[in-house]
Amino acid sequence: MKTQKKGGAVKWILITICVIFLAVFLILPLIYILSTAFRDGISSYIKAVTDEYAVKAALLTLKATFFAVVINTIFGLFASWCICKFTFRGKKVLSTFIDLPVTVSPIIAGLIYILTFGRQSFLYPILDDMGIQIIFAVPGIILATIFVTFPFISRELIPVLTAQGTDEEEAAALMGANAFTIFKNITFPHIKWALLYGIVLCAARAMGEFGAVSVLSGHLRGKTNTLPLYIELLYQGYDFTGAFASSSILMIFAIIVLILRVILEQRGKKERG
Amino acid sequence: MEIQNSSSIELRGINKSFGSFQASKDINLTIQGGRLVALLGPSGSGKTTILRMIAGLEQPDSGEILIDGKVVNDVPGSERGIGFVFQSYALFRYMTVYDNIAFGLRVKRVPKKEVDSRVKELLKLIGCEGLEKRYPGQLSGGQRQRVAFARALAPNPRILLLDEPFAAIDAKIRLELRSWLREMITRLGITSIFVTHDQNEAIEVADDIIVTNEGRIEQSGSAAELYSSPRTPFVVKFIGNSVLVDNYYEFRSFSRAEADTVGVIRPEFVEIYKTSEDIRYSRSADEGYVRDIIFRGSSIEVKVDIHGNLISAIRSINDAPLEIGEKVWVFVYRMFLIGKDGVRLVENSALRENSIVI
Ligand SMILES: Nc1ncnc2c1ncn2[C@@H]1O[C@H](COP(=O)(O)OP(=O)(O)OP(=O)(O)O)[C@@H](O)[C@H]1O
Numbered sequence: 001m002k003t004q005k006k007g008g009a010v011k012w013i014l015i016t017i018c019v020i021f022l023a024v025f026l027i028l029p030l031i032y033i034l035s036t037a038f039r040d041g042i043s044s045y046i047k048a049v050t051d052e053y054a055v056k057a058a059l060l061t062l063k064a065t066f067f068a069v070v071i072n073t074i075f076g077l078f079a080s081w082c083i084c085k086f087t088f089r090g091k092k093v094l095s096t097f098i099d100l101p102v103t104v105s106p107i108i109a110g111l112i113y114i115l116t117f118g119r120q121s122f123l124y125p126i127l128d129d130m131g132i133q134i135i136f137a138v139p140g141i142i143l144a145t146i147f148v149t150f151p152f153i154s155r156e157l158i159p160v161l162t163a164q165g166t167d168e169e170e171a172a173a174l175m176g177a178n179a180f181t182i183f184k185n186i187t188f189p190h191i192k193w194a195l196l197y198g199i200v201l202c203a204a205r206a207m208g209e210f211g212a213v214s215v216l217s218g219h220l221r222g223k224t225n226t227l228p229l230y231i232e233l234l235y236q237g238y239d240f241t242g243a244f245a246s247s248s249i250l251m252i253f254a255i256i257v258l259i260l261r262v263i264l265e266q267r268g269k270k271e272r273g
Numbered sequence: 274m275e276i277q278n279s280s281s282i283e284l285r286g287i288n289k290s291f292g293s294f295q296a297s298k299d300i301n302l303t304i305q306g307g308r309l310v311a312l313l314g315p316s317g318s319g320k321t322t323i324l325r326m327i328a329g330l331e332q333p334d335s336g337e338i339l340i341d342g343k344v345v346n347d348v349p350g351s352e353r354g355i356g357f358v359f360q361s362y363a364l365f366r367y368m369t370v371y372d373n374i375a376f377g378l379r380v381k382r383v384p385k386k387e388v389d390s391r392v393k394e395l396l397k398l399i400g401c402e403g404l405e406k407r408y409p410g411q412l413s414g415g416q417r418q419r420v421a422f423a424r425a426l427a428p429n430p431r432i433l434l435l436d437e438p439f440a441a442i443d444a445k446i447r448l449e450l451r452s453w454l455r456e457m458i459t460r461l462g463i464t465s466i467f468v469t470h471d472q473n474e475a476i477e478v479a480d481d482i483i484v485t486n487e488g489r490i491e492q493s494g495s496a497a498e499l500y501s502s503p504r505t506p507f508v509v510k511f512i513g514n515s516v517l518v519d520n521y522y523e524f525r526s527f528s529r530a531e532a533d534t535v536g537v538i539r540p541e542f543v544e545i546y547k548t549s550e551d552i553r554y555s556r557s558a559d560e561g562y563v564r565d566i567i568f569r570g571s572s573i574e575v576k577v578d579i580h581g582n583l584i585s586a587i588r589s590i591n592d593a594p595l596e597i598g599e600k601v602w603v604f605v606y607r608m609f610l611i612g613k614d615g616v617r618l619v620e621n622s623a624l625r626e627n628s629i630v631i
Pocket residue numbers: 291292294295296314315316317318319320321322323470
């Protein structure tokens with residue numbers, strides 16, 4: 001009885017700390033964003049979010065996110081598949097490299113691409129001849145977004161695939177199933193929820209990316225400005241209503257992702273349990 | 274159910290290493306079509322490796338695998354006509370029992386109607402009718418094993434490979450499933466190899482037993498052969514309930530051979546007499562003390578201390594009861610001696626003298 005009471009006290013103290021922490025660091029700023037966005041009334045909010053450049057920035061963000069998600073899904077599937085289902089030399093090195101973007105600062109990632117594809121690079125003339133511009137253009141932004149988000153999907157998949165082992169695949173292969181059938185009927189049902197969850201995380205991270213994109217974008221309004229960059233620009237120009245209104249768009253994206261995430265987690269749990 | 278043609282299997286000089294570890298060393302074996310063979314050996318002795326190489330899931334480093342006299346080293350596993358039951362069954366957990374069994378037929382593009390009739394037939398064979406809509410997670414261990422068996426059989430393989438088919442099942446159902454499996458395989462007449470590390474299982478289920486140890490095949494033959502004429506020290510020790518004795522020459526009527534020879538005594542080699550009982554070869558019997566008495570249901574196992582060795586012996590339920598600590602006479606009929614030049618069976622010399630007298 002005594003310990004239970006004590007446990008109860010500890011529980012409530014911890015819960016209170018968490019709630020206060022969340023309130024100070026998350027809820028308050030969110031409220032502040034919204035209140036600032038609506039400070040000058042609904043009409044100026046609407047004007048800010050329907051501003052040509054704001055819409056363009058939002059579309060660019062969605063575009064970069066889309067490409068990052070698609071490419072990273074494909075890459076993540078291949079990478080985790082080969083890490084989990086085969087044994088080969090350098091497997092450890094490969095899986096360490098996949099996690100690299102998590103540890104490297106996005107700014108550095110951006111600079112790496114500048115060095116690789118910029119004017120001083122030997123690749124530049126070749127790409128220029130082909131009419132491909134990467135730095136200070138949309139491809140650069142997509143590249144940067146892919147770089148910072150590429151571990152997300154494989155990191156979700158690797159544990160699930162490892163736990164599954166290779167028996168079922170081997171059994172199917174012995175019965176004459178081809179690689180595609182095996183993937184479709186045996187591997188995919190198993191990793192479905194983990195994969196979707198990874199995609200959601202990847203999308204969330206891709207939408208908010210600032211550092212690497214900032215280095216590569218060149219900040220051309222309406223051309224290479226993603227939402228986070230556009231917000232920064234407005235903010236620097238003392239357009240607080242605009243900045244916070246645009247932030248609220250990003251916030252809506254984030255909330256959609258959050259809801260998806262909760263739904264996926266529930267579904268995945270139900271199917272597994 | 275139709276009788277399937279069954280294939281013969283032969284391995285010639287197979288070697289296989291994983292990195293620096295050699296899992297198979299010069300494996301040679303021949304299995305006639307229709308036989309039910311056990312691969313018996315301790316854990317890590319390379320049983321699964323042999324099975325996986327036959328199935329084409331693993332490539333040997335050297336040597337040849339022949340099925341029906343044809344070298345199949347370069348034939349993919351799916352074209353070798355093999356059904357494989359995995360140690361953990363490896364049922365497809367996101368497919369129903371029906372879909373699991375149908376899988377092998379569907380990938381071979383068998384018409385729907387045929388698939389259906391074959392699956393129904395197999396479900397009946399394994400006695401799992403009515404379970405076709407369940408998922409593997411909703412089956413008992415025994416049912417899972419039966420479904421795995423049916424799934425492996427569905428495409429009409431000519432060879433069936435089973436890796437420790439009873440390992441994941443509790444003791445009571447295991448006994449039931451053993452005889453079930455033996456009956457099934459005998460009825461189908463399909464060449465089968467099953468892996469086990471339980472000698473009772475091997476003896477009970479298999480026609481022939483192949484004993485593996487440290488990547489090598491020690492000996493193969495019927496259970497009776499392995500019992501009566503083990504050829505290697507490992508087989509002597511591994512088969513039967515063997516006890517090793519270093520000081521075998523201290524037993525009466527057994528004389529010392531070469532220096533580093535070891536004796537092996539099995540329960541069926543000894544007889545225990547109470548001191549009050551009549552004993553035929555009294556001069557050749559050793560004095561022992563009862564250390565442990567274990568009730569085995571149909572018999573009683575007695576552990577007796579003789580010259581510092583704890584020897585197992587079997588006594589009938591009908592014999593006069595013994596007590597722990599009691600002094601008894603122990604007559605050792607024979608023992609195996611493991612020397613430098615192999616294994617030999619040595620009879621108690623009293624028996625020889627006696628036969629001369631008669
Ligand atoms: N893929 C592999 N990579 C490395 N070593 C392996 C591999 N497969 C098997 N081995 C090794 O080869 C040896 C024989 O393995 P195998 O699985 O054939 O043994 P087993 O007789 O089936 O044992 P158990 O009864 O425990 O299943 C073991 O020491 C094992 O560690």
